[in-house]
Amino acid sequence: MNIKKVAEKAGVSITTVSRVMNSSEKVSESTRKKVMDAVKELNYTPNWFARNLHNDRSNVIGLLIPDMLEQSNMELARGVEKVARQKECNIILCNTEYKKTLEEQTIKTLIERNIDGLILMSSALSEQELRELHSQKLRFVLIDRPDCAETENVVCTNYEEAAEEAVDYFFSLGRKRIAIIVADRAEYIGKNKENGYRKSLEKHGVDVDDSLIIKGEDTIQGGMVAAGKLLEMKNRPDAIFAATDTMAFGVIERIRQEGLTIEDVGVIGFDDIQTGAVMEPKLTTVTKPSYRMGLTAARILFDIIEEEEITEQPQSIVLQSRLKIRKSCGNKERIREIW
Amino acid sequence: MNIKKVAEKAGVSITTVSRVMNSSEKVSESTRKKVMDAVKELNYTPNWFARNLHNDRSNVIGLLIPDMLEQSNMELARGVEKVARQKECNIILCNTEYKKTLEEQTIKTLIERNIDGLILMSSALSEQELRELHSQKLRFVLIDRPDCAETENVVCTNYEEAAEEAVDYFFSLGRKRIAIIVADRAEYIGKNKENGYRKSLEKHGVDVDDSLIIKGEDTIQGGMVAAGKLLEMKNRPDAIFAATDTMAFGVIERIRQEGLTIEDVGVIGFDDIQTGAVMEPKLTTVTKPSYRMGLTAARILFDIIEEEEITEQPQSIVLQSRLKIRKSCGNKERIREIW
DNA sequence: CTGAAAGCGCTAACAC
């Protein structure tokens, strides 16, 4: 089925059919009707590839994230989708499973597919490797890569300060032996959070005890395992900052299994996933503006897509995360419920 | 940048360049090298559109789901992705927000984009409307639409029996006044679950009390609101079957707010989302094989895409959901922890 | 092993 057959059926030229399909130039109402009838009868849909041969845009952007099951990633995706819809673009979503090879291979495929641009939450590529993407004339915006803020378009959040704020809060409750569990696979962000942790300790005149800084798999079970290690120490911590809510759930579960309560060991998470608000105790966590990060990244992406030449300096935007105090630190005071 | 420039630079014909790019026919090692050098130097990527003009496949499939934030939907998406990767296809993911207009419009766009096929979790289109998609020569597989099982390719799960099993379990614990909250927007599935509920009551000789069958918004707050209505009844239920885990979280929260416990009102959810395993009490729920549904749907889709003519009868596959007993029904016996 | 040339389905000047 192609434009020629439609033209024959309607008894007009292919140009006329093309004009009708694109509702561009003037076509008399009578011929338009003839064409539309033929289109309907033949169930004609213009060939997307032929159509775009004349265009240099594909109206498709890529979105690469490490894990589709992580809620905050999908909130970001929704933000991206919102903007993409306005721009009449579709999103090809790819999951990299935190694997470098998958990431590289997927980016290659997307470039071959002539996507207009890419929003990239890279967990594995180095700053240098990312920079090399420009040689493929790929337009992209990075998420959560503060290390690239100098040279690339980056949207991230203030992990370091937010982590610092969280640890400060532990101190404000009188807790002093504070541990941190960072997700082993989130290298860049993990470092940021750890830095914030260190800053807070320093500020409060507490020496860093390296045995209180441990890595965990970013799952509930991973949180349980990591918490297990901390709780069996002879000098166990009285506070645990889990760098993701998912791990925090495991930490709390493990504390409970040990017959302890959050009065003994307070817990703060990071991400503010929805279920944190209904578990018992309600999770004190750091809320991250994922949706707005998606919106922002997509807007920047379309800006650079729509530029003729890339002239603008790369932008680096930092959206604010902040502590959301609920109940999991054993604070006794009545605190207004926060959802 | 196009094949011609590469050919010029390499001092060969465009045919040769094409052959090298497709590593198809024989090319001498020396000319291959010349071409590859030119390709690298010019950063040449073949134009996807021109390339596919000769093909009738786009190597892109669509995946339409109502809500990307729902974990089970994304598990399904992972299953689809797994198969798509093997087939070297990309996935365009679209969120319909349970809105009919968005659903229709998105499908139209995807057809224009010449996707090879579509996995469609439709919440709003009627059986008739879905059938009409065939006239657009769209190949598709439906998720969770048992009502279309006769005429379309459908992958679903046994909502009715699983719901029945859940309600049976309440009876086995001696609970008799059992309410059900169905998600207002999940029309088809909700009906199925409600039917299972009715069957169980009938089986146990209990008359259906329509005031115990209510609809709720599929959010934590929606669950709270619905539970509120049930709990303030003069003759309040001693068991609530929430048709989604998300609502179940709200139900449990609300029970707690009323100063009641699960000993007073047992709760069963549906979906088995991860956090159900760490909340307190751990949620008894129905576990749904989302990932396998995604795998299965994608396999069927590629089968029908790869057929020349659509000759096969439509398939309808039902994967089994089953009750996962944890703690939220107030059962005292020690039960092996189930994750 | 390599190249010339004919399309793929469509759009966009350019005529009429």
Added chain:
DNA sequence: GTGTTAGCGCTTTCAG
């Protein structure tokens, strides 16, 4: 208003 024609960038016969 409508048709003719020349490409878009690539693949694919068909000759050499």
